[in-house]
Amino acid sequence: MSQVLALVLAVAGAVFLSGGCVLQWLGHEANQHQRRKGWKVSLEPLWIGGIAASALGTFLHYAALWNGLLALVLPVSSLHIVFTALAMGWLRKEAILGHRAAGIALVAVGVVICTLVESRVDGVDRFDPRGLPAFAALAVAVLASGWFLMRPPQALSIGAGVSYAVSALAMKIGSIGSTLPAWTWMTVFVATYVAGFVCFQAGFRRGGAGMVNAVATGVSTAVALAGAVWMLGEPVKPLTWVGAALIATGVFLSGWRRSSRAQPEV
Secondary structure, three states: OOHHHHHHHHHHHHHHHHHHHHHHHHHHHHHHHOOOOHHHHHHOHHHHHHHHHHHHHHHHHHHHHHHOOHHHHHHHHOHHHHHHHHHHHHHOOOOOOHHHHHHHHHHHHHHHHHHHHHOOOOOOOOOOHHHHHHHHHHHHHHHHHHHHHOOHHHHHHHHHHHHHHHHHHHHHHHHHOOOOOHHHHHHHHHHHHHHHHHHHHHHHOOOOHHHHHHHHHHHHHHHHHHHHHHHHOOOOOHHHHHHHHHHHHHHHHHHOOOOOOOOOOO
């Protein structure tokens, strides 16, 4: 297991995921200006370019997960929130101030802490089915919280985050082996990844790129990190939890709006 390789792949994946996120959102904006609805966004070149960039970023992200510990890869992948916020601020000619600036700073600091701590850990993932019930309960609870929010953009973003967390864990378990054949976990990986993609796109049609990206990534990181501890036995250090808490707080601030009169979400 090469932690250095996983780190490089995770950073590269974050760059392409950020670019893909911005291009997809711009594609949805262009689609609305053309007064087209729904999945007709697939006719927009910007959206197609965003899907291509996201596909490459996703490949790099899962390659990083294949090679390294989830506790290292997932926090580093959260950097694409920072990259997305900076890119959208530049595109909209908006200064990044207040809670958005604080959120970006907290995510960056949290990623640095997690990277410094987990890159020194030499652990081996081993699947423990005893952690599966607790993880399933957590996933259902987080999905239920999205349902009770009754705000489609946030609820869809939470659904995407939980789906992506399950897909990451399924892929990782399939790569290390378990009592079930690898194709079973790969089937779960594909199904949940597709579900996350659909929720993500539906969230884009109803909310800003920054909010959807931040909530989905924050939920995915937190839920998958819990699964890494409960089901894979990863040696997550106390400082890693501090870093993860900073990332979660930064994610919340990055996607939070003070009121309907606040600046548009990015």
